[in-house]
Amino acid sequence: MSSAAAAEAPANRTEMMIHAAAREVRDGDAVFVGIGLPNLAVQLARRLHAPGAHLIYESGVFGARPARLPISIGDPCLVSGAAQVLPMAETFLYFLQGRRTDLGFLGAAQIDRFGNLNTTVVGDYDAPRVRLPGAGGAPDIAWNARRTVVILRQDRRKFVERLNFRTTVGWAEGGDSRERLGASGGGPVRVITDLGVYGFDAATREMLLETVHPGVTVEEIRAHVGWPLRTAPAVTTTPEPTPEASRLLREDIDPARIYLGPA
């Protein structure tokens, strides 16, 4: 396929996730970012509507300008040409706990209706069916960032009625329960999957389906959610990327389609 044709091909679901995530980045945001999809989303946003967004990696790098696609949050390409490298402890203390972070991206193995996350175990903690990586930087990002956005591929085993383990607090038990815990940051604002995009009810803090990706139905989504899913008053279709956004992502940001997958 020629490059021009490639730029015109419709976005696959991974691309839809990245474009949706990029729209969550505001100009000037200090964004705590992991590798993979969130990294691509912020790189994309910086080239579109948020040129002043700053990347912070928990490895200690502020203002990275990588000359290649980083393969981990500690890639040396993030250091060369960055604005600052801090000891890791100070990155957590000053940028996160010190409330200098506007937006954090998180992934998860399980999520519940209040945006609480499990990245620790599937099954019983002491006799796990699957031992997952654990907490890493997630609890602190979720606790301290002004907004968090969760990105994960969706299925019924991931969108669960009850987490096997709560590694990271979202809206806790909903309502004002997060606030009552004393959290300093603002909680999850979006969940972005390969099927759609969710927000949270302003009062109950329950997850609400807001948009479905092109070709996905609400019924299909319900089949991938382990609780009776509520929807926003009007569920619309997730906007497709502009040709310019599509081109940037495909030609400039991940030309080898390492993260984008097959077109």
Place this chain on the structure above:
Amino acid sequence: MSSAAAAEAPANRTEMMIHAAAREVRDGDAVFVGIGLPNLAVQLARRLHAPGAHLIYESGVFGARPARLPISIGDPCLVSGAAQVLPMAETFLYFLQGRRTDLGFLGAAQIDRFGNLNTTVVGDYDAPRVRLPGAGGAPDIAWNARRTVVILRQDRRKFVERLNFRTTVGWAEGGDSRERLGASGGGPVRVITDLGVYGFDAATREMLLETVHPGVTVEEIRAHVGWPLRTAPAVTTTPEPTPEASRLLREDIDPARIYLGPA
């Protein structure tokens, strides 16, 4: 006076203080050091019996090798050629509170019989007769260093029955009271003045006169102490410096006699 003759002249009282202080430095000690007499004492000890002593300045410098006599603990000559510069907070956190300091030197405007120090006010705190500089690094040095040595010129208004203000804890109320406060460091081991050298009773922790400088009598010292002074079983004369020590101090360390004063 020729240099040779100068080296042979007897030590003045300031020099006696510096030589006595130098003898408190052990090889390999990490020494938290202020400017002036303590700095000269450690520089001297490093050239004599303690070549492996390390200097730590609260300004954040470890392993300084100044090319001139520093005029403050923040002199840039302490930085150029040093082994490490740390943020000031980490110097206190890691070197002092983290118990990496063997020896600390302190000065004071008032001292009591248990080696507690006042550097805050003379008179009432709220209506001071003299407002002194305050705490600086002293409370933390006294609390955390394995040994502390106090250096001050002596008179009755300084060696007082009761401090106007306790800025810095020595042996508190004596006995095991310092330990009961929970102090992590070892407390004062010596007080060095222009008249003599004091230790502390191992049980009561009361100050004991140990040696008098040449030409000073015990009676003369008692007249400069504001409480009934106890003495060690045998008060001897403070050893005079060796010709080598005298020469090093006068010719290498403070040739302009900035701190040594008139010969």
Place this chain on the structure above:
Amino acid sequence: MTMAAAIRRFVRDGHTVALEGFTHLIPFAAGHEIIRQGRRDLTLVRLTPDLLMDQMVAAGTARKLLFGWLGNPGVGSLHAIRRAVERGVPAPLEIEEYSHFGLLCRYKAAASGLPFFPLRGYRGTDLPRVNSRLRSVTCPFTGEQLDAVADLHPDVAIVNAQRADHEGNTQIWGLLGAQREVAFAARRVIVVVEEIVPGEVVRADPNRTQIPGIIVDAVVEEPWSAHPSFAQGYYDRDNAAYLAWDRVTRDQGRCERHLDAWIHGLSDRTAYCARLPEGTRERLTPGPRPAGPVDYGDYR
């Protein structure tokens, strides 16, 4: 931004203003501009209030002073502050005192988003008796009683540095004082530098960056803005000025005449530099002592 604009925009009457720099990179030019603009009722915060705050108190800018050690380092007393504390001249000055470490921990707590910081060193002293912000905290593991200080968020922090880029990414070498901590602790940050350099200069050595541009509100370029203190690699401390101040500060009238001559009567730092005795800058400029090369590697 010019110094006058930065001070006008960010420093207001009644603010809590931290001016840091431990013997090194003391923000004299910024302090002088605060005096010149006639700010009042400031709560000034500084580990070592030295000459700069003696001048600011003599000029009547301050209502209160938070500090760790009050002296003219290597010289003696700060007589203007002593006059204010001991005799209420020119006006009473409220003080709140810490050890250096205690004030550092207040910055640390604030920078770290903690309401307190635990430390040791105040038990058995009279300091908690005169400062109700020195309290105790119990270790939840050992039961040990430790000291604690509260967080301190200055309205404005002013720090000097050798260089920054236009985005405010700020590099300091030599003594680091509390520059990074106070910047992260403060609501607004003014950085005053010897040189504004291209972003590429800063980005060639990201480990040298002490303060990230994202927390910096104004970058002011003013060479020699730390005089009579020093800037490592740029100029030495002008000890003659410290000794001279020791004489001036003993008398409020002389202080005021000094402030007229060196601050009120001058428009800015350029005028200050022009007023320095001939040869001062040459005398204070050190010979070169380069840091030596380091390679970050080009990763593509």
Place this chain on the structure above:
Amino acid sequence: MTMAAAIRRFVRDGHTVALEGFTHLIPFAAGHEIIRQGRRDLTLVRLTPDLLMDQMVAAGTARKLLFGWLGNPGVGSLHAIRRAVERGVPAPLEIEEYSHFGLLCRYKAAASGLPFFPLRGYRGTDLPRVNSRLRSVTCPFTGEQLDAVADLHPDVAIVNAQRADHEGNTQIWGLLGAQREVAFAARRVIVVVEEIVPGEVVRADPNRTQIPGIIVDAVVEEPWSAHPSFAQGYYDRDNAAYLAWDRVTRDQGRCERHLDAWIHGLSDRTAYCARLPEGTRERLTPGPRPAGPVDYGDYR
């Protein structure tokens, strides 16, 4: 000191050993020597136990693991550790888990001589339920409940760095991980460097020094000792090795054959480097990207 001598002298069976370096400067050579010398019953501590600790667990050195995030960064799972945790193969492995920040705060507390460190992030999670070392502390100023972790003093900390002098003054650039904190927290410190340099090199740039020699017990010079991780400015991560380990680690037998070939069957790091496929080092060496000059000034 040679690596073999340093490990023999300072690392004992049953010790708590922290091997730090966040993706950068991972002490692979030291870990391999611990395996080679057959240490047992270690409590291993590491923010991100990645390949190195997967190998150490597969080799049977560990009784317990303290960590923050358990994965092969950018690749996937650590199957040897998962086997030990999920099925007790080759032996059960006790785990004690934190967030990265929680473990960092344990180092911070220990380095700072504090019995605990306050932080936020665990309230409302299940982590305190499975880790009794996550407790609460009450702020003496606001009454707020914060989380707290205890100090952690490893018996030995092992950290890699680009360079050190003979006295152990150690310089690192690029990612700093928890190197300084864990060194100050530990009872013994082994530093492994790409190069031992003259003291003058270190002393030409004292702000670059992360660890002072006075707390260092052994300096081991071993080029490429962090391979397959990277050393900023010296070599890139060998991602092929991370991908290869992902295949090897899925099976305990293959793991053991890999350990035989790359660790037990080799005498030291020189032999390891000689066994790397031809062209590996050339492939991983980055082009130059110098930091640019800085002047400290010659003050006499």
